[in-house]
Amino acid sequence: MLRNLLTLGLGITAFAAGTGFMTDAARAEYPERPITWIVPWGAGGGTDATSRMLAGLMEKELGVPVNVVNRDGGSGVVGHSAIANAKPDGYTIGTVTVEITMMHHAGLTALNPTNYTPIGLFNADPAAFHVRADSKFDTLTAFLADAKAEPGKMKSSGTGQGGIWHLAMAGLLSEDGLSPSTVPWVPSKGSAAGLQDLVSGGVDIVACSYPEAASLIAAGKVKPLAVMSEEPLPGLPDLPTVKSETGVDLMVASWRGVAGPAGLPDEAVAKLSSAMEAAYNSDEFTAFMSERGFGKVWLDGPAFGAFMAKADAANGKVMQAAGLVK
Amino acid sequence: MDHIFNALMMVADPAVLGIILGASVFGLFIGAIPGLSATMATALLVPLTFFMDPLPAIAAIVSAVAMAIFAGDIPGAMLRIPGTPASAAYVDDAYQMTSRGQAERALGIGLVSSVFGGIVGAIILTTCAPYLAEFAFQFSTVEYFWLAVLGLSCSVIISRGSPVKGLIALLIGLFISTIGIDVTAGFPRFTYGSVDLMGGVSFIPAMIGMFAMTEILRFAMAASHDTSSVPKSNSTVYGGQWKMVRENKGNLASGSLIGTVIGILPGAGSDIAAWVAYAVAKKFSRTPEKFGTGHPEGLAAAGAANNASLSGVWIPALVFGIPGDSITAIAIGVLFMKGITPGPMVFVQQADLTYAIFMTFFVANLLLLVLGYFAIRGARFVVRTPAKLLMPVILLFCMVGSFAITNSVFGIAVMLALGIIGFLMEENGFPIAPTILGIVIGPMLEDNFMATMIKSDGSIVGFFDRPVAGTLGAFTVLIWTLPLIMLLVRRLTRQSKVGA
Numbered sequence: 119m120l121r122n123l124l125t126l127g128l129g130i131t132a133f134a135a136g137t138g139f140m141t142d143a144a145r146a147e148y149p150e151r152p153i154t155w156i157v158p159w160g161a162g163g164g165t166d167a168t169s170r171m172l173a174g175l176m177e178k179e180l181g182v183p184v185n186v187v188n189r190d191g192g193s194g195v196v197g198h199s200a201i202a203n204a205k206p207d208g209y210t211i212g213t214v215t216v217e218i219t220m221m222h223h224a225g226l227t228a229l230n231p232t233n234y235t236p237i238g239l240f241n242a243d244p245a246a247f248h249v250r251a252d253s254k255f256d257t258l259t260a261f262l263a264d265a266k267a268e269p270g271k272m273k274s275s276g277t278g279q280g281g282i283w284h285l286a287m288a289g290l291l292s293e294d295g296l297s298p299s300t301v302p303w304v305p306s307k308g309s310a311a312g313l314q315d316l317v318s319g320g321v322d323i324v325a326c327s328y329p330e331a332a333s334l335i336a337a338g339k340v341k342p343l344a345v346m347s348e349e350p351l352p353g354l355p356d357l358p359t360v361k362s363e364t365g366v367d368l369m370v371a372s373w374r375g376v377a378g379p380a381g382l383p384d385e386a387v388a389k390l391s392s393a394m395e396a397a398y399n400s401d402e403f404t405a406f407m408s409e410r411g412f413g414k415v416w417l418d419g420p421a422f423g424a425f426m427a428k429a430d431a432a433n434g435k436v437m438q439a440a441g442l443v444k
Numbered sequence: 445m446d447h448i449f450n451a452l453m454m455v456a457d458p459a460v461l462g463i464i465l466g467a468s469v470f471g472l473f474i475g476a477i478p479g480l481s482a483t484m485a486t487a488l489l490v491p492l493t494f495f496m497d498p499l500p501a502i503a504a505i506v507s508a509v510a511m512a513i514f515a516g517d518i519p520g521a522m523l524r525i526p527g528t529p530a531s532a533a534y535v536d537d538a539y540q541m542t543s544r545g546q547a548e549r550a551l552g553i554g555l556v557s558s559v560f561g562g563i564v565g566a567i568i569l570t571t572c573a574p575y576l577a578e579f580a581f582q583f584s585t586v587e588y589f590w591l592a593v594l595g596l597s598c599s600v601i602i603s604r605g606s607p608v609k610g611l612i613a614l615l616i617g618l619f620i621s622t623i624g625i626d627v628t629a630g631f632p633r634f635t636y637g638s639v640d641l642m643g644g645v646s647f648i649p650a651m652i653g654m655f656a657m658t659e660i661l662r663f664a665m666a667a668s669h670d671t672s673s674v675p676k677s678n679s680t681v682y683g684g685q686w687k688m689v690r691e692n693k694g695n696l697a698s699g700s701l702i703g704t705v706i707g708i709l710p711g712a713g714s715d716i717a718a719w720v721a722y723a724v725a726k727k728f729s730r731t732p733e734k735f736g737t738g739h740p741e742g743l744a745a746a747g748a749a750n751n752a753s754l755s756g757v758w759i760p761a762l763v764f765g766i767p768g769d770s771i772t773a774i775a776i777g778v779l780f781m782k783g784i785t786p787g788p789m790v791f792v793q794q795a796d797l798t799y800a801i802f803m804t805f806f807v808a809n810l811l812l813l814v815l816g817y818f819a820i821r822g823a824r825f826v827v828r829t830p831a832k833l834l835m836p837v838i839l840l841f842c843m844v845g846s847f848a849i850t851n852s853v854f855g856i857a858v859m860l861a862l863g864i865i866g867f868l869m870e871e872n873g874f875p876i877a878p879t880i881l882g883i884v885i886g887p888m889l890e891d892n893f894m895a896t897m898i899k900s901d902g903s904i905v906g907f908f909d910r911p912v913a914g915t916l917g918a919f920t921v922l923i924w925t926l927p928l929i930m931l932l933v934r935r936l937t938r939q940s941k942v943g944a
Contacts, residue, residue, distance in 0.1 A: 160770065167777050170490070187851045191643020192625050192632075199639045200852075224630060227639070273899050279630035304585070304895045305628045310766060314710055319910070320584030320899060333765025337787045339581070410780050 148208055148386050152183040156204075156212030158197020160190040163308075164330075164412065165374055168241055169213045171406050172376070175397035180389065193217065193278060195227050202233040204379045208386025211237065211378040216282050216371070219430040223437045224280045225444035231426035235382035238394045239375035239417035239425060241407070243327035244347040245286035247360070248340050250316055258344040258363050261323060262294055269300040272322035275312035279305040280442045283312075283325040285433060286346060286370035288440030290325075293366040298440045313340065327372060328354070329411030346370050351413075370436070373415070373429075375422050391419050451799035454499055455807060463500040464507045464804065468811055471508030472819050475515030478525040478652055478845045482512035482714075483770045490774060498782040502801050505775050506754075507808035510562055513714060513750050514816055517554040521547055522826045523838055525656035530750040532651055532880055533602075533718040533742075540738030548820060549679035553740050554747045555816040556685045557696055561748030562809035564700035565707070565755030570802040574791065576756075577763035580708050582912045585895040589907065590916035591709070592889035595716055597923060598723035599878040602735075609874045616865070617882020620645050621890070628894035640854040649846035649859040650883055654876050656842050657863020662870075663835050681820050688740055695725045695745040703749030707756020713769045714750040714757075715884055721749030736877075755805055762786050762798065 155173045159165040170186050177184040189197035194217040204210035214234055222230045247258055255261040265272055276283035284305075288298040301323065306312040309326035316324045317339050324331070324340075328351055334340040344360045345351055346369055361367050376394055378386070397403055398416055407414045417425055437443050454460065467489065474485040485508045493501035516527030521538035531538075541550035568576070583591075596614070603610030623634045624644025635641040689696065699721040706717040725745035726735045735742050758775075760766040765786035767773035779786055790798050826834070846859035866876050900906020908914045 163773065189643075189851055191646075191850075192639065193630065193642075195625070196639055196643040226625070226630070226632065226642075270901065275895075278627045302898060304898050305630075305891075306585075306895065307627060307891065310710070314581075314766065315584050315895075317581050318584035318587075320586070320895075333785060333787050336785060337764050339764065410777070 179393035234377035236422040467504035471511030475512030557747035561752035565752035566805035586913040589892035614878035617879035621886025653859035653862030654866035699745035699748035703752030707753030717753040
């Protein structure tokens with residue numbers, strides 16, 4: 119926060135210098151002043167940690183300070199709006215998360231992926247399903263069979279109502295021919311709170327990414343059943359995929375990318391993309407992502423845009439089936 | 445024993461001690477500025493920890509946080525602005541003592557009880573971390589719901605004056621906590637289409653508004669603007685503190701235990717610990733009427749509780765990798781980056797490091813005795829500054845602090861709006877402490893109530909059919925109905941006597 123004040127001071131100085139002394143001089147190349155990076159989730163979480171790491175590395179590439187600012191709250195609406203509504207001059211960008219393809223289906227905001235200029239995708243983590251370590255279920259098939267026998271008895275959790283992991287759970291059930299109310303969703307503040315409820319015996323299954331549950335799995339409190347990806351996760355050949363286990367061909371993942379408001383100048387997009395790609399490929403970033411267990415996935419600006427459009431349609435369909443569309 | 449000795453050698457490294465000292469000074473500074481919280485101190489430290497070994501990295505966070513939580517008392521006592529939310533519970537007592545010219549004594553009590561609580565918490569952390577972490581796993585949404593209800597019951601104890609006005613104040617706080625998108629239904633409430641309001645009313649700007657803004661407004665409305673805001677101080681930091689400790693043995697001990705236990709439960713935290721400890725101290729005090737008027741008992745209990753909770757919160761973090769608050773969430777991230785995965789195995793594989801981390805809690809708390817003294821002495825000049833110079837500066841701090849927490853002018857708007865509400869409430873005899881409590885506990889109460897209702901398919905039995913929940917629930921209901929039962933019993937015995 120002190121850094122923000124410092125940035126403000128620098129910004130004012132730069133502005134004064136710009137207007138006062140350099141009116142006739144040609145505009146310098148982008149970027150010529152600090153860049154603000156908006157994170158739509160709270161300090162300490164996965165989005166915050168990965169964004170701060172990436173911003174720090176991009177700072178070196180761009181040669182100007184990149185200041186990370188948390189604008190959390192409103193299930194991501196507040197921060198995503200702040201990015202979309204910023205002046206499209208390349209000096210305000212931010213982290214855009216999977217929620218941007220969901221919130222407008224849920225009627226929370228009119229914002230959708232077309233309100234952004236995509237710069238690049240850097241992370242994706244598929245949904246996985248976890249039960250208590252002493253649970254009688256060893257496979258997802260067995261869990262689903264029991265759920266079908268006694269609809270509504272077992273409960274699930276992992277995030278807030280209409281969040282990405284809720285989508286994974288509801289999508290799994292509806293693709294398997296069950297109603298989403300077969301295993302009702304208990305909204306929680308996030309995966310950590312959902313896992314706490316799982317371990318304490320409050321719910322029966324939790325949908326969240328594998329890395330989010332990794333420390334409880336290592337502690338022998340939780341066991342993973344299956345993961346929603348095409349291939350097993352790297353390093354975990356024994357954890358089956360949902361597709362191979364149940365035949366449900368649905369891939370739900372949380373993902374994070376970098377974007378600016380719509381209409382960013384081409385020069386800025388080009389500079390930011392190449393800086394981001396260099397940061398993404400750096401040893402520091404690779405080491406950080408693998409240590410924390412975050413999945414590294416790279417897509418450049420146009421590909422990220424196409425990816426968001428596809429995810430938007432797919433998530434809209436699942437939310438419709440799960441009755442989450444308003 | 446080998447582990448302990450190795451750990452001692454690791455902590456005794458001059459580089460580690462130097463980092464602890466540096467981080468402590470930094471923590472004192474951040475904590476003393478209203479609006480800059482202990483969480484923020486930790487977040488600002490993270491880029492520096494990239495260049496450190498695991499032990500100094502964690503030691504820096506531990507010491508900065510311990511200092512920040514104590515330093516939050518300083519503006520609380522001097523200006524009635526709690527520096528961090530954890531100081532809000534007893535800000536009135538500390539400020540009243542300052543108005544009587546006992547600023548140093550009030551802060552001294554805060555300092556001594558902080559150190560006491562911090563050390564008790566550290567002892568509990570060192571000796572029984574793994575067992576206590578298992579206890580935290582008994583808590584599902586039902587238990588959290590009862591905990592929130594117990595927390596709300598505290599408001600009856602902490603509010604002074606008319607109970608009806610206290611209840612109204614609490615309801616105002618609970619109402620404020622419902623603004624924004626609710627977790628359970630994902631539906632925006634009272635937002636009127638404003639994107640900022642969807643994020644809800646942030647607690648820190650609300651707290652700054654209710655405490656500090658009301659004070660500024662009251663000063664502005666006052667007929668006479670005397671040159672000094674408070675009488676000249678005539679007390680010392682450590683004078684009479686030994687007597688205070690002896691007189692408040694019980695309060696310090698119960699505060700420390702309450703703080704540690706609440707700290708262990710993920711999501712509860714040092715703010716709630718301070719409120720609960722304050723309420724318990726008042727409930728069992730022989731002079732409950734003195735609470736809120738500059739009385740040391742509540743200060744001692746709550747001051748010990750918030751520092752003790754700092755140790756408690758590390759128990760689930762280290763044993764299971766579950767962050768109990770945003771500070772440990774950041775610290776876990778730092779551990780991961782150093783290649784250490786928190787979990788039961790750290791006590792086996794990294795025993796030296798784990799014990800060294802525990803030891804830094806002791807070092808940081810002892811260092812607090814020294815650094816805290818200088819911080820209090822340094823804060824003295826604030827008391828001597830004429831109010832008409834001080835008040836605009838405070839207003840500036842209020843605005844900067846409110847802006848910093850949300851990074852938008854919306855935070856300032858929240859602070860100003862709640863400042864006016866708080867002013868109108870206090871002018872009409874409504875206490876503001878229950879409102880703050882309502883804002884803190886409201887979301888916890890609602891989310892856990894809704895989750896429990898969904899789990900039990902709408903049946904009320906769900907609130908009692910687990911052993912811990914049943915006990916907590918029965919206890920709460922008993923506390924509520926005890927006065928009623930006593931009344932009935934008295935009536936009945938009287939009637940039977942008359943009948944006989």
